[in-house]
Amino acid sequence: MSPEVAVQQALNGISFGALLFILAAGLSLIFGMMDVVNLAHGAFYMLGAYIALTVVQRTGQFWLGLVLAPLLVGALGLAIEPLLLRRLRGRHLDQVLLTIGISLVIGDLIGLIAGREIRSLPFPAGLDHSVPIMGGDYPVYRLFVIAFGLALAALFAFVHRRSRIGALIRAGVDDAPMLAALGVDIDRLFATTFGVGAALAAVAGVIAAPVFGVFPGMDVDALIYSLIVVVVGGLGTLSGAIAGGALVGPADTFGKVLFPQFALALIFAIVAFVLLLRPTGLLGRVRIVR
C-alpha cells in the first residue's frame, strides 16, 4: 500500500469511526445514566433520517433537517420516558421488551407513511465535492463528518466535566438513588436524558443518511453498529463511545482492505478480541450492584 493510499484509507477509517461514535453516543448516554439498554435506538436513528429526507424533499434544506429531526425525535423520547419507560424502572428484561416494541411500531409506521422503497439523501450543497489531499481527491462530506464527530466529542467532554448537568450525570451514573435522596428530581433528569439520547440518535440518522442510505431495515443495522461500539468502548461511558468509534472505524476499514476475505466477520472479531482482553470494554468500569 502506497503512502497516499494509506493516508486516504486512514481518513476513510477515521470518518467511519466518527460516524460510529455519533451513532453510539445516544445509546451510551441512556445506558450510563438510566441503566436502560435502549433497543429503540435504531428506530430513533431511522426516524431522524426519514424526517431529514422529508424536509430535504419539501424544502431542499439539509441543515433544516439536521435541526428539526433531533427536535422532533427528542420530543418523542421526552414523552416516551414518563409515559412508558418509567413504569418499568429497574426491570431490565421488561425494558428491553418495551424498547423492542417501540422500535417495531416506529419501523412499521415509517413503512406505512413513507413507503418501503430504498431512498438516499443527497450530500448537502457545499459539501458534495472533493478536495485534493496527498495527490488524491477526498470527499468534503467525510471531512465534515470527522469535524462534526470531534466537535460533538468536545461538547460532551465540556458538559460532562464542567457543567452542573455534567455533575448530575456523573452522580447519576454512580448512584441514582443517592442523587434522588439529595433532592434532585430524578424523574425529570431521566426524562431529559432519554429525550437527549433520542435526539442524538436522530442527529446520527441525519448525518449518516447521505453515506449509509435510507431504507427499511436501517434501524437494525444502526442498532447493531451502536451496540458494537458501546460494548467495545465500555458500557455507559461517553469516553467509551469515543474510544469504541476510534478503534472500530479504522480497524474495520483497514481490515476490509488488507484482509478482504475476512471483511464480513472482521467487525465481530474485533469485538471478541477486545472483550477477551478487557471484558468491560476499553474504558469500561465495573459497576457496583447492590
Added chain:
Amino acid sequence: MTDSDTSYRLSRRKFLAAGGAVALAAACGPAAAPSASPSAAATASAAATTALKPLKIGQLLPFTKVYAELGNSMKRSTDLYLKQKGNKLAGRTVAPPIYEDEANDPVVGAQKTQKFIEQDQVDVMMGIVATPIAYAVRNAIDSAKMIFIETNAGGNSLTRDVPNCTPACKSKYIFRSSFSSWQISAPIGEYFATKRGVKEAFTFVADYGFGTESAADFTNSFTKAGGKVTGSLKAPLGSADFLPFVTQLKNQPTKDIYSFFSGTDAINYIKAWNQLGMPAAGYKMNGAGFLTEQDVLKEVKELANGAVTSLFWAVTLDNAENKAFVDAYQKEYNLLPDVFAVQAWDGMNALDLALQAVKGDTSNKDAFIAALENVKFNSPRGAFEFDKVTHNPIQDMYIRQVAVQNGAAVNTIVDKIARVTDPGKPTT
C-alpha cells in the same frame, strides 16, 4: 416480525371462519374460503377435480426489511394481472392470492412454504426474492410435487444439473420467470471483449452467493473471448461504507470495472464512486443490470451516467407489450413498473397460458408441467419461453447505457444479445 404475526392471526381467523364455511359447503361443491382441516380439505379436493374449485395461488414475497419494495412491486403486478382478467384464468375462478412475508430469512421462508403445502394446499406457489430462500425450500417443493414459479431469485443452481444437488438443483416442478445470474453476467463479458474491444477488466461484487456467481460467470466468458481479468474485490452484502473499496479500485490501473450490486448497496457504491472522482479519472462502471435499475436510478440520478449494464428488460424498451404493460401499471398505481413487476407479470402470464392449455385443470401435474414447458408469448421484455430442459427462460439480453434525457436518468438500449439460454450445468 409484526407483519408475519398479523398475517398469522388474520389467517387463523379466516381459517376458523373457513372451517365453518367448509363444513357447511363441502357437500355442495366449491368453497370460496381457504380450506380448514386436512380432512375437510380432502373432501373438498375430491369434489373439486370435476367441479374446478377456485385456483389457489400462494405468493411468498418480502414485505418487510430491505427487499420490502420488491415484494410490493410483485404483488402490485400480480393483482393487476388478475384484475385485468376479472379474477379468472382459463375460465377458472382465482381465489385472492395468499400473500406471505418471506422476511428475507430462509427459516421463515421454509415455514411459509410448508404452510402453502400443508395448510393452504395451494395449486401454484410463486415468488421468492432471495436466492438462499429459494435454495432452502427447493427440496420441500420437489417432494411435495407443488408447482412453483420462481419470480425473482436468480441463483444458477435452481435450474441446473448440479452434482449432489448442492446447494440446489433443477426440479421438474420448479419454473423460473425471471433469469439466472449467468444470463445477466456472462453474455456481457463476451460482449465487452468482442464488441467493445475491452482488453482488461476488474471485478467488484457483493460478497454473497449471487455476487460471487456473477463475477465468476463474467470472468469466464470475458476470458474465453480473449479478455483478461486483472483482479477482483468483494464487499460484504449491506456494507455501510463503500469508500474504502472504491479507494482500492482507484488505486489499481484497470479502468473497466464489472460490478454486481443492487438496491441500497448499489446506491452507496455509485455515490462513493462519484465522491472519489472515478469518472474524471477515466474509470468506467459496468455490471449486471440491477446496478442501475429504477429503484437505484431514481435516487442516484445523473451520478450513474454512462454506466453500461445488461438485463432482459428496461422501462424504455420499445415494443407493444411493454407499452401496454407500462401504461396499465402506471394507470393503476400512478408509478412506473420495475423489472420485478415484469418478472411477476410474466409468471402470471405463463401460468395463465398453461392453464388455458389444460382447460384450467391442474389436477394432472404432468399435463400441467408439459403445458408450462410449451408456453410461448410476447412479454414486455420481448419473446418469452421456458427452456424445456432447465425451466429457466430463454430470453434476449439488452445492453443498456445510462443517459440523462430531459433531466431524468434512464437506461437506453444500445445493443441486444438474442436468445440467451442458460448452459444448464455448472460452467468452468
